[in-house]
Amino acid sequence: MSQGLALFPPSASAAARDTDALYLALTGFSTLxxxxxxxxxxxxxxxxxxxxxxxxxxAPSSARGLEAAWTIAPLIVFLGLFAWSARQYALQFHAPRxxxxxxxxxxxxxxxxxxxxxxxxINELHIPIDTPVKLxxxxxxxxxxxxxxxxxxxxxxxxxxxxxxxxxxxxxxxYLLLCAEYxxxxxxEMKGRVVAMAPQDxxxxxxxxxxxPGLAERGFALFRRHGxxxxxxxxxxxxxxxxxxxxxxxxxxxDGSDVVADETYVRDSIMEPQKAIxxxxxxxxxxxxxxxxxxxxxxxxxxxxxxxxxxLAGERP
Amino acid sequence: MSAHSDAAAVNAxxxxxxxxxSYLHDGYTLWSWLSSRDHKRIAILYAVSIxxxxxIGATAAALMRLExxxxxxxxxxxxxxNRLFTAHGVIMVWMFLIPSIPSVFGNFALPLxxxxxxxxxxxxxxxxxxxxxxxxxxxxxxxxxxGVDTGWTFYTPYSSVFSNTHVILTLAGxxxxxxxxxxxxxxxxxxxxxxxxPGMGWFKLPLFVWAIYATSVILVLAxxxxxxxLLLLAAERVFHVGLFNPALxxxxxxxQHLFWFYSHPxxxxxxxxxxGVASEIIxxxxxxxxxxxxxxxxxxxxIAVISFLVWGHHMFVSGQSAYASMVFSLLSFMVAxxxxxxxxxxxxxxxxGSISFTAPMLYALGFVVLxxxxxxxxxxxxxxxxxxxxxxxxxxxxxxHYIMVGGAVMAYLGxxxxxxxxxxxxxxxxSWARLAALIxxxxxxxxxxxxxxxxxxxxxRRYHTYxxxxxxxxxxxxAGAAILAVGYLLPLGYLLWSCLHGRPAPDNPWGASGLEWKxxxxxxxxxxxxxxxxxxxxxxYPPLQE
Numbered sequence: 001m002s003q004g005l006a007l008f009p010p011s012a013s014a015a016a017r018d019t020d021a022l023y024l025a026l027t028g029f030s031t032l033x034x035x036x037x038x039x040x041x042x043x044x045x046x047x048x049x050x051x052x053x054x055x056x057x058x059a060p061s062s063a064r065g066l067e068a069a070w071t072i073a074p075l076i077v078f079l080g081l082f083a084w085s086a087r088q089y090a091l092q093f094h095a096p097r098x099x100x101x102x103x104x105x106x107x108x109x110x111x112x113x114x115x116x117x118x119x120x121x122i123n124e125l126h127i128p129i130d131t132p133v134k135l136x137x138x139x140x141x142x143x144x145x146x147x148x149x150x151x152x153x154x155x156x157x158x159x160x161x162x163x164x165x166x167x168x169x170x171x172x173x174x175y176l177l178l179c180a181e182y183x184x185x186x187x188x189e190m191k192g193r194v195v196a197m198a199p200q201d202x203x204x205x206x207x208x209x210x211x212x213p214g215l216a217e218r219g220f221a222l223f224r225r226h227g228x229x230x231x232x233x234x235x236x237x238x239x240x241x242x243x244x245x246x247x248x249x250x251x252x253x254x255d256g257s258d259v260v261a262d263e264t265y266v267r268d269s270i271m272e273p274q275k276a277i278x279x280x281x282x283x284x285x286x287x288x289x290x291x292x293x294x295x296x297x298x299x300x301x302x303x304x305x306x307x308x309x310x311x312l313a314g315e316r317p
Numbered sequence: 318m319s320a321h322s323d324a325a326a327v328n329a330x331x332x333x334x335x336x337x338x339s340y341l342h343d344g345y346t347l348w349s350w351l352s353s354r355d356h357k358r359i360a361i362l363y364a365v366s367i368x369x370x371x372x373i374g375a376t377a378a379a380l381m382r383l384e385x386x387x388x389x390x391x392x393x394x395x396x397x398x399n400r401l402f403t404a405h406g407v408i409m410v411w412m413f414l415i416p417s418i419p420s421v422f423g424n425f426a427l428p429l430x431x432x433x434x435x436x437x438x439x440x441x442x443x444x445x446x447x448x449x450x451x452x453x454x455x456x457x458x459x460x461x462x463x464g465v466d467t468g469w470t471f472y473t474p475y476s477s478v479f480s481n482t483h484v485i486l487t488l489a490g491x492x493x494x495x496x497x498x499x500x501x502x503x504x505x506x507x508x509x510x511x512x513x514x515p516g517m518g519w520f521k522l523p524l525f526v527w528a529i530y531a532t533s534v535i536l537v538l539a540x541x542x543x544x545x546x547l548l549l550l551a552a553e554r555v556f557h558v559g560l561f562n563p564a565l566x567x568x569x570x571x572x573q574h575l576f577w578f579y580s581h582p583x584x585x586x587x588x589x590x591x592x593g594v595a596s597e598i599i600x601x602x603x604x605x606x607x608x609x610x611x612x613x614x615x616x617x618x619x620i621a622v623i624s625f626l627v628w629g630h631h632m633f634v635s636g637q638s639a640y641a642s643m644v645f646s647l648l649s650f651m652v653a654x655x656x657x658x659x660x661x662x663x664x665x666x667x668x669x670g671s672i673s674f675t676a677p678m679l680y681a682l683g684f685v686v687l688x689x690x691x692x693x694x695x696x697x698x699x700x701x702x703x704x705x706x707x708x709x710x711x712x713x714x715x716x717x718h719y720i721m722v723g724g725a726v727m728a729y730l731g732x733x734x735x736x737x738x739x740x741x742x743x744x745x746x747x748s749w750a751r752l753a754a755l756i757x758x759x760x761x762x763x764x765x766x767x768x769x770x771x772x773x774x775x776x777x778r779r780y781h782t783y784x785x786x787x788x789x790x791x792x793x794x795x796a797g798a799a800i801l802a803v804g805y806l807l808p809l810g811y812l813l814w815s816c817l818h819g820r821p822a823p824d825n826p827w828g829a830s831g832l833e834w835k836x837x838x839x840x841x842x843x844x845x846x847x848x849x850x851x852x853x854x855x856x857x858y859p860p861l862q863e
Contacts, residue, residue, distance in 0.1 A: 006786070009775045019702050023773065026700060030693035037664055037689055041682065044667035048603070049674070056861040059669035062609045070661045071654060078650035081700055086643050088702035093639045108479075142475040143569060145634065145709060149775025152706040156635045158570070159474065160563020163636045176784065180709040180777040182468050184479060185395050188780035272566060 009149035009176075012169045012196055018088055019152040026081065092153065095166035099134035102127070103215070103298035106137065106144040106157040108183055109190035114298060118212035123192030125177065127169060128202035134166040136263055136301075140294050145181035148194050154180050162263035169196040219303025222296050226288060240285070241278045244307035252279040266301050339742065339839040354439035355842055360425035361740070362446050367413050367421065368809070370453065373460075374408035375805065377401045382764075382798040388785045398781040399466040400482070406469025407487060411494050412453055414725055415583060418590035419536075420449070420501055422732045423529040425740060427505060429833035429840060430523050432514025432849040437507040441500050448497035455490030459483040468779060470580070473561035473572040477553040484554060488547045495540045495547075498586075502536030505529055514832065517851025520614065523831055524607060524855070527614045528593025531621040535582045535589075539625070543579035546572065570635055577628035585624040587721055589617060591684060591728030592659055598681035598735050599663050601829040603670030606856040609662045616655035616662075623652040633704045642701060649699035656692050660685060671861050675827070676750030680731030683758045687723025691716060694769065712772025715765045723761055730757070730808060737812065738826045742839040743819030749811040757804035763797025830857050 011017050047054055102125065103114045113121045127133045137146055139159040146165060147154035150173075155165040179190035197205060213221070223229060231240035251261050254277040259265055268275050270292065273285035292300070340357045343349065350358055381401050384392040393401065424442070428435055436442050459465055465487045467476040476484055509522070509530045522530075550572065552558045559565025561572040600607045607613060629637060629645030663685050672678070694716045698704050707713060737745050767790040776787045783791070825834040830853075836845050 006774060007770055008773065019706055022700060023697070023703050023706075026697050026703065030690075030696065034689055034693060037660060038686060040664050041667060041685065044664070044670070045672055045674075045682070048667065048670045048672050050604075050671045054669070056669045056671065059605060059861065060608070060665075061606045062612070066665075067609050067612050067658070067662075071658055074657045075654055078653060078696070081696060082647050082650050085700035085702045085704075086646060089633075089642065089646075089705065090639065092702070092705065142479050143472060147709070147775070147777065149706070152702075154634050154705060154709070158563075158636050160569070161636065176775065178775065178777050182399075182472070182475070182779040184466070184475060185399065187399075188395070188777075188782045191784075275566075 010171075010173065011152070012148075012150040012171050012173065012175050012194075013152075013167050014170060015088070015091065015167060016150065016152040022081075022084055022088065025084075029077065029081075092166070095134045095164065096132045099132035099166055100128070101134050101136055101302075103295075103302070104135050104137040104146065104157070105140055105294040105298065106146070106179070106190075107140040108142065109179070109186040111146070111177065111179075111190070111192050112295070114215055114295060115206065116215050116302065117206055118214045118218060119206060119208075120212070123177070124195060125192070126195045126197060126202065126205050128199045129169045129172055129196050131199065132166055132168045134164055136162050136164055136298070138162050138267070138294055138298075142183045143181050144179045144183050144190065147178045147180035148175055149178070150175035150194070156181055162267065164263075169194075172196050172198055172201075215299050215302040216306040217303075219299035219301070219306075222292070222300055223303055226291060228300075231285070238284075239281060241281055243304050247301075247305050247308070253277060254279045254281070254283075263301050266304060267297050270297060270300065338841065339837065340842045341742065341839050343842045352443070354435070354443050356424050356428050356436050356439065356442060357740070357840065359442050359446050360421050363416060363420040363424060363449070366446075366450060366453065367416055370408050370412035371805075372809075373457075374405050374413060375802070377405035377408070379798065379802060381405065382795040384781065385783070385791045386795045388783050388788050388791075390782050393781075395781045396466060399468075399779070400464035402779055403465050403468050404460055407456060407465070407491065409721075410469055410583070411491050412449075412456060414587045414721055415498060416449060416494075416501075417587075417725065417729050418594060418732060419505070419529055419532055419586075420445070421729075422594070422736060423505060423532075423590065424501075426736055426833050427526060427529055428508065428512070429739075429836065429844055430526055430831050431509065431512060431517060432832045432845065432851050433508060433512035434844050436504045437512055438504050441504055445497045445500040445504070448493055448500065452490045452493030452495075452497065455486055455493060459486035459490065462486070470576060471547075471550060471572075472576075473550065473553070473567075473569045474563070477550055478562050478564075485551060488551055492544055492547050495544050498536045498540045502533035502540070505533040506537065509533075514849050514851030520611065521851060521853070521855055522614075523593075524596035524610070524613050524617070525590075525593035527617050528589045528596070531617045532586050532589045535586050535621055535624065539579045539582040539586075542575060543583075546575040546579065549575070570632070570637065573632055573635060574628070577631045578625075581628040581631065582624045584717070584720065585620055587725045588688070589620065591688075591725045592617065594728040594732040594735070595663060595681045595684050597829075597831070598677045598731050599666050599685075600856045600858065601735075601827050602675055602678035602681075603667050603672050604828075604858050604861060605666055605670045606854075606858060607662070608665035608668075609658075610855065612658060613662055616658045619655040620652060623648060623655075627652055630699060630704070631708075633701055634708055646699055646701050646704075650696070653692060653695060653699070656688075656695075660689050660692070669861065674751070675734075676745070676747060676754055677731045677735035677827075679751055679754040679758075680727050680734065683754060684724055684727040684731060687719055687727060687758075687761065691719030691723055694719065706775075707772050709777055710772035711768040711776050711778055714778050715768035715772060718765045718768075723765070727757070727761075730754070733808070733812070735827070736833075737815070738822030739833060739838050739840070741816055741819070742822055743815045744822045744826065745815040745819055746811050749807065753804055753807035753811075756800060756807065760797050760800030760802075760804045764794050764801050765797070767791075767793040767797075830855070 105112045111123050113125050137157045139157045144157040145154050146157055151167045155163050175194045177192040177194050231238040232243050246261050249261050250258055252258055271289045277283045340355055462483055465482045465484055467480050549560050553560045559567040561567040561569050596607055627649045629641055630649045633642045771790045776783055822838050824838045832849050
């Protein structure tokens with residue numbers, strides 16, 4: 001019960017403590033303003049109650065200077081709060097390049113997690129501390145929201161696109177994972193835990209699942225099985241875009257616009273290939289919508305990403 | 318208008334020697350009410366129907382608070398719980414809050430306050446009520462057939478593909494009620510432009526009229542977007558047109574943008590009239606002109622304009638671009654400025670006043686204090702990084718209940734008590750009314766303040782069950798809800814009692830300054846025996862000495 005009245009959830013990252021600092025500042029400011037105005041209202045109500053003797057002469061019915069002051073003063077405070085919060089928010093969007101990537105697929109009503117080495121878990125996410133971790137998330141059905149109160153962070157997980165969330169936990173422990181976007185019957189049961197571990201414990205834990213093929217290897221198998229290499233291999237006679245180094249690259253489309261090829265772009269290119277055609281190529285790619293599920297696509301994305309890292313030891317298509 | 322003036326002339330002839338009969342004596346049959354084009358009778362039709370919806374919505378809330386008393390599932394199952402919070406939201410937003418103050422007190426008092434005989438389009442006004450009642454019937458039908466479980470926000474693709482409850486029926490209800498809003502808004506706008514008493518310039522309008530006018534502009538501009546959005550959603554659900562469902566090539570965030578483009582201004586549809594009510598009651602019982610009248614009027618317009626530019630603050634974690642979020646955050650801070658001005662000016666109105674603590678004044682002061690808290694917690698939500706943590710948690714639930722219940726419902730009750738003598742010709746029992754105001758204020762804070770703490774601790778909204786750590790605060794909140802229920806049932810009892818047994822009210826029981834108090838109580842069917850003079854400044858209370 002002692003935990004029942006805690007005003008803060010546990011905090012598992014420096015970013016969480018930064019959010020707490022802003023929250024405390026907002027609480028302090030609001031309490032001050034509320035106290036001042038409630039006190040003024042109480043004092044006026046007492047002092048100027050009907051039949052009380054009080055000096056009521058020359059009551060102002062407006063005062064330009066005062067009104068200008070109480071327009072400008074809040075404005076300045078608000079701009080300060082905006083700058084403070086926007087800076088923290090911007091940091092949430094800049095994951096370090098070397099972040100450990102974990103793929104998450106949400107579905108009614110569970111979280112499935114797939115690590116780069118192929119280890120999978122359900123409703124649990126094991127992560128190392130003091131390491132940036134980037135979650136690449138999509139949903140198989142409705143909108144969910146990945147929420148870890150201890151990280152003071154959440155992100156909607158939307159079908160048909162990838163959303164990302166990154167953090168750097170700095171305290172080992174088990175933290176509550178919740179779904180924050182209403183998703184149907186068992187919305188409130190769609191919860192799990194995030195297990196933050198010391199790096200060596202994490203490495204040991206990861207090895208426990210090493211019997212699985214890695215995510216990129218599984219992606220390569222899918223890539224071959226579904227005939228992607230027939231067109232995308234360098235030696236292919238079909239004119240299809242080169243995939244190595246694709247992720248993060250700027251791509252010129254046939255309608256003249258430019259996009260950065262991120263996970264959502266790759267996913268769309270597989271599922272809705274007519275949506276964006278790379279400039280200079282024919283719109284000949286078929287959709288793989290009926291043949292691949294979200295986990296398969298995560299694996300293929302990781303395979304494509306691996307092409308620019310180590311080119312998978314001669315397996316280059 | 319000509320048919321109406323004939324009727325008024327006949328009425329005046331009949332009652333020439335004594336006072337004209339009041340509008341309450343203009344026919345006693347049910348049909349005389351259901352076919353009335355008199356704005357005052359239509360206001361009462363609205364009052365009766367929205368009160369019924371209020372108690373239906375409140376019952377859903379009571380069941381939810383009962384379920385949340387313990388962490389596990391014990392009163393209702395998950396599907397029922399999801400239907401309860403959806404019914405609560407749909408009914409309270411569209412069937413109660415949006416029509417509440419404008420359709421009841423705007424309808425009743427606005428023509429009287431500007432010295433008009435009726436609204437500009439009396440038949441359209443009656444049609445508005447029928448549209449409202451028709452939409453309400455669809456919603457009730459959906460409820461009786463088993464309800465709907467999408468939440469009042471109807472987020473796609475859950476609502477368009479996955480929910481197998483009565484989504485279409487509910488959408489139809491909300492769509493029809495929307496047309497009622499549009500018709501009412503048009504009526505108020507034209508009335509304020511064309512039917513003001515001679516001498517009544519724009520800056521002689523009571524602030525309540527300013528507020529209803531600004532609300533009407535929002536109703537007319539925003540509601541069509543809601544109608545379009547709901548029709549698109551229906552097209553996807555019924556005809557599988559791929560608009561929002563990504564499996565059909567649609568974009569679920571598009572729905573959110575369209576929905577909040579209406580639903581954020583809708584928050585101001587609820588709160589601007591409440592601000593108008595406070596701006597009538599506080600000067601009346603402080604016996605002073607409202608402080609900074611022009612600033613107050615401009616603040617109303619400022620809020621109405623900026624309200625259209627902040628919808629994206631509902632979507633900071635949705636996947637919207639980070640730069641868009643920053644713009645929406647900044648604009649959300651901007652909308653807080655005119656809101657702050659209003660609180661400052663109400664407070665300053667009390668300075669050197671002669672204050673009496675009648676029930677309407679207690680409600681108005683309660684409104685100011687609760688709105689102040691709701692506004693301040695709005696700053697937390699406008700702050701991007703804090704919003705990321707507390708959005709979709711009980712912090713948000715607490716915040717908007719402080720605005721919509723602490724703000725709008727307190728003001729609604731304040732208005733009900735303030736204009737009650739004028740509407741019914743009877744005085745309500747003052748001590749009971751003061752007691753109810755205090756119970757509601759206490760019960761409200763006990764219900765909703767713990768929810769701020771719950772939200773920061775991390776309890777998401779729309780949760781049927783919750784981790785045991787959250788129980789203490791949930792128990793407090795449920796206890797508060799029980800007190801609040803008593804507070805809301807009290808006025809229902811004593812106000813109904815006063816219709817039959819209350820002491821007859823004089824024409825101007827509060828010594829208030831507006832034109833509505835210069836005609837008989839209750840007013841005659843044609844409102845004024847003589848065309849009133851609108852050239853007095855608003856809130857023309859005599860200067861106080863010593």
